[in-house]
Amino acid sequence: MTSLPAQLDSHIRVVIPENIAFEYRVASPFERLAAYVIDLLIMAMIVGVIWVTSLLVFGSLNQMEIGTGLLLISLFVVAWFYHGLFETYWNGQTPGKRSMGLRVMRVDGSPINAAQAILRNFLRVADGYPFVPLFGSPDLALPTGLLGLVATASNRRYQRLGDLACGTMVIVEDRSLAGKFNETNDVILAPIHELLPANAVPSRSLARVLSRYVDRRRYFGPARRSEIARHVGQVLVKQYHLPPDIDHDALLCALYQRAFLSQQDDEEPTLRRSTRPLALSDEA
Amino acid sequence: MKAAELIESRSQQWQQLEQCCLGLERYGKGRLDAKGRTEFASLYRSACADLALADAYQLPAGTVRYLHQLVGRAHNQLYRSRRFAYGSWYEEMFQKVPRRLFHDGYLRVAFVVFWGGFLLSGFLASKWTPVPSYAESVVTQEQLMEMERSFSEPIGSSDGASGGEAFAWGFYVFHNTSIGLRCFAMGLFFGVGGLFATLFNAIYLGACFGYMTTQPEGEKFYEFVTAHGPFELTAIILSAAAGMRLGMSIVSTGGRSRGASLALAAKQSLPTMLAAVVLFFLAAVIEGFLSPSAAPYEVKAGVAMISTLLLLFYLVVLGYSEQPPDEA
Numbered sequence: 039m040t041s042l043p044a045q046l047d048s049h050i051r052v053v054i055p056e057n058i059a060f061e062y063r064v065a066s067p068f069e070r071l072a073a074y075v076i077d078l079l080i081m082a083m084i085v086g087v088i089w090v091t092s093l094l095v096f097g098s099l100n101q102m103e104i105g106t107g108l109l110l111i112s113l114f115v116v117a118w119f120y121h122g123l124f125e126t127y128w129n130g131q132t133p134g135k136r137s138m139g140l141r142v143m144r145v146d147g148s149p150i151n152a153a154q155a156i157l158r159n160f161l162r163v164a165d166g167y168p169f170v171p172l173f174g175s176p177d178l179a180l181p182t183g184l185l186g187l188v189a190t191a192s193n194r195r196y197q198r199l200g201d202l203a204c205g206t207m208v209i210v211e212d213r214s215l216a217g218k219f220n221e222t223n224d225v226i227l228a229p230i231h232e233l234l235p236a237n238a239v240p241s242r243s244l245a246r247v248l249s250r251y252v253d254r255r256r257y258f259g260p261a262r263r264s265e266i267a268r269h270v271g272q273v274l275v276k277q278y279h280l281p282p283d284i285d286h287d288a289l290l291c292a293l294y295q296r297a298f299l300s301q302q303d304d305e306e307p308t309l310r311r312s313t314r315p316l317a318l319s320d321e322a
Numbered sequence: 323m324k325a326a327e328l329i330e331s332r333s334q335q336w337q338q339l340e341q342c343c344l345g346l347e348r349y350g351k352g353r354l355d356a357k358g359r360t361e362f363a364s365l366y367r368s369a370c371a372d373l374a375l376a377d378a379y380q381l382p383a384g385t386v387r388y389l390h391q392l393v394g395r396a397h398n399q400l401y402r403s404r405r406f407a408y409g410s411w412y413e414e415m416f417q418k419v420p421r422r423l424f425h426d427g428y429l430r431v432a433f434v435v436f437w438g439g440f441l442l443s444g445f446l447a448s449k450w451t452p453v454p455s456y457a458e459s460v461v462t463q464e465q466l467m468e469m470e471r472s473f474s475e476p477i478g479s480s481d482g483a484s485g486g487e488a489f490a491w492g493f494y495v496f497h498n499t500s501i502g503l504r505c506f507a508m509g510l511f512f513g514v515g516g517l518f519a520t521l522f523n524a525i526y527l528g529a530c531f532g533y534m535t536t537q538p539e540g541e542k543f544y545e546f547v548t549a550h551g552p553f554e555l556t557a558i559i560l561s562a563a564a565g566m567r568l569g570m571s572i573v574s575t576g577g578r579s580r581g582a583s584l585a586l587a588a589k590q591s592l593p594t595m596l597a598a599v600v601l602f603f604l605a606a607v608i609e610g611f612l613s614p615s616a617a618p619y620e621v622k623a624g625v626a627m628i629s630t631l632l633l634l635f636y637l638v639v640l641g642y643s644e645q646p647p648d649e650a
Contacts, residue, residue, distance in 0.1 A: 060389075060390045062390075107488035107490070108488070111491075114495050114499060128349075147397070150404075152403075160503055160592075161507050163508075164515075202581065209394075242380060253384045298380070
């Protein structure tokens with residue numbers, strides 16, 4: 039597993055058997071806390087259902103203490119094995135993690151096995167330290183999870199102690215659907231295309247920057263857009279001898295269109311076509 | 323060909339892969355059928371190829387991000403978690419674990435700490451003690467009174483029809499096994515946490531045992547604890563040893579990196595911990611059903627002897643071996 043040297047955000051790069059590298063976003067402790075709270079509610083519901091059933095069944099048989107015994111056994115099983123069993127049989131997810139779009143996996147991107155699922159959840163207790171006693175009773179203590187929080191803060195993959203022992207991490211499974219191509223209809227680009235020389239096609243790295251900018255520009259107001267676009271725009275104005283009062287935002291949009299959208303003839307269509315893995319209907 | 327056209331021509335396949343993922347993520351009805359699964363494989367491979375060539379295609383950043391998450395999501399459906407391999411667990415539990423325990427230095431430490439603390443604390447709390455108020459200072463006065471009260475009636479005198487045994491069984495499974503698992507998890511703190519938990523349990527139990535020698539109810543107390551004692555006390559020691567192995571692996575790494583050393587110790591200590599859980603379960607069964615019953619003392623002592631022999635068989639007969647190679 040290699041990592042980008044320039045990694046600043048919480049994306050983790052894994053190399054998979056298909057011999058490509060792709061990125062996951064690791065889950066933050068607070069996303070995981072939300073999943074944990076959902077799981078706690080479900081656990082309480084399971085125990086509640088067993089409790090009511092045993093009340094009805096054994097209460098009617100006048101054997102209430104058997105019912106309470108069963109309740110305590112189920113409490114034990116649910117408290118210690120709920121997470122582990124779900125993560126084993128649901129491919130690294132519990133109901134809470136599923137609803138939050140999280141998944142447990144090994145640090146190398148492969149799936150976890152049963153032993154890892156059980157152990158990382160046994161060690162949840164250690165992550166819960168220090169405990170705060172509730173109502174002055176030492177038996178009823180609330181885990182603060184501070185130790186787990188410190189552990190997640192001190193490594194790149196936000197692993198708590200249980201994760202460190204098992205070599206696992208929790209990632210976010212993004213479920214966004216295929217997006218539309220960015221529309222740049224709000225600015226008039228035709229005059230800028232005329233001003234730009236015909237061979238002004240952005241380089242690969244500039245195209246990448248442009249696409250990042252255009253992805254995000256709809257979140258900004260006009261003043262902020264021109265402030266951001268100015269840094270690249272001023273360089274481009276000098277390079278292509280454009281009028282200095284040109285709208286930098288529109289200039290970047292025009293170049294973006296040239297890089298990704300324009301219908302002008304490709305200079306090396308045969309070469310591009312040969313690198314494509316599958317035959318496509320691309321006789322455009 | 324420009325990126326926009328490429329995306330347009332490929333996005334249909336990507337959306338198809340998305341639908342396959344949705345189908346695989348579902349459980350029960352609506353799960354992806356066999357035909358969909360064969361398509362899934364080829365769709366996944368082509369999405370991988372698209373991602374690998376994203377740079378050559380000059381795809382915009384948003385699309386690359388989308389491809390990353392799509393491939394990641396499909397990858398998680400293709401490679402699924404492995405479930406319990408029962409065959410290898412048999413080998414682990416009856417061959418590897420006893421051999422590992424036989425050579426386990428942490429088990430010896432936990433054994434000495436527990437029994438040493440237990441006997442010392444028992445002596446200090448007993449009627450021969452040099453420190454008369456020792457028991458009261460370790461265990462609170464109310465708890466001692468509570469203990470006396472619960473053994474004031476003859477064992478087996480309460481009517482057995484109410485199902486009290488099942489309640490007791492459930493209580494002991496929940497309470498004692500949780501203590502053991504917590505003892506294990508605390509071991510992660512450089513082994514010191516597990517040592518502390520072991521010593522605490524030893525001193526507390528020792529004080530209770532010693533204190534009962536000063537009381538008239540003592541005889542009933544010892545009759546009660548006889549049958550389940552071997553399994554339960556061994557289970558506590560096993561969980562402490564498993565936790566200590568975990569914690570000490572961070573301190574003494576044997577030449578590995580601390581992370582790798584911890585991972586190896588975790589893999590080795592989990593089966594030990596599960597063996598302890600099984601012992602806690604057995605102890606709870608005995609403690610819930612046999613110990614409080616009116617059965618003669620000979621039966622209870624017999625159960626204690628049989629369980630001790632079973633433990634010795636597991637640890638010594640199954641465990642007697644050369645030093646296993648992964649312990650070096």
